[in-house]
Amino acid sequence: MGKYTCGLDAAIAVMGGKWKGLILFALQDGPVRFGELRRAVPGISERMLILQLREMEASGLVHREVYHQVPPKVEYSLTDFGHSLNTAMAPLGEWGEEHMERIEALP
Template structure:
């Protein structure tokens, strides 16, 4: 779970499946290349499911697995801590 993007990806998918473009718009500042790499790593760890719909145009959705949802639940208190202390964190940065 290293890096600054993986947690944001997991939190973005907490509400349900998202297509690649939707996910990229949800996470400000992430490049397409980095998002692709992070999604592949999360999928290989078993945290994400990638569903490919064979249609024209092609459609791919990403969703959390049960393992990913359990990690999101474990990380929720840390996310809340960050929101509660955002002013102080930004002041230090």
């Protein structure tokens, strides 16, 4: 038997926590530099963003492009794998929007 019990189990393992979904959302429209990405994901620390981006790069969700120029430039973008996860998450995000008041009211 494989490592996961079902497809949802595998998808959640790739997502791992609240930050990766927000990062995926921030990258949906194309390449973004680190500073822009940090501003697009409110509440994330620089250290946590670096850690999450490294994990997402290792899992094949994100591509890191380094431009050798002065000053150095680095851009992050979604891979096809990352885009496919964003597409799969869209209905869940819509569900969350639709039920946000109820969810916020939970004890």
